[in-house]
Amino acid sequence: EAQVTQNPRYLITVTGKKLTVTCSQNMNHEYMSWYRQDPGLGLRQIYYSMNVEVTDKGDVPEGYKVSRKEKRNFPLILESPSPNQTSLYFCASTPSSELAGRDEQFFGPGTRLTVL
């Protein structure tokens, strides 16, 4: 089944404890992206990757890191989480690195992160 998977789905952690949220897609998509979604602020892009070893900042990259060593995986790393990073996180992938045309984004199920 074509899908985007994220792990963990739920995580409660404490300030300063490094964590990684994994994202994997099995559709051979070039473009992958991380979003956070907060009430009243909508979906905001954190980082994106147009292909292997090509990553760039989105709108809210501070406090986050990513890597794209393989096409299918795009982990999100929080080196020192803080309470303002409490949010719902979505990974998404799309076939084309151009994000033009009808290339819809396929979203993972989401990771609800709470930082105490």
Add this chain to the structure above:
Amino acid sequence: GQNIDQPTEMTATEGAIVQINCTYQTSGFNGLFWYQQHAGEAPTFLSYNVLDGLEEKGRFSSFLSRSKGYSYLLLKELQMKDSASYLCAAAVAGNNRKLIWGLGTSLAVNP
């Protein structure tokens, strides 16, 4: 700047028709997406318009006017399961090749 506006909330009755509007101001416009998002779940793709006009897909239709910076999503024969948030997103061409997202319209379908 780049901006998308859509109503925050709407209410409709089961079996009725509802229209959710979206206005946008972007540079290098490359099409308009609509996504549906049920509470606590991931957004799922509904439609994409890049040319002016109406595109129909079952109970859902989407319209675009590029000259007016305006789109709407039309939902017919509403069902309770259509209660969700509807997100409008504009594709912006350029180096970033990103989507500009609206905040979503929360639709409540009542019996």
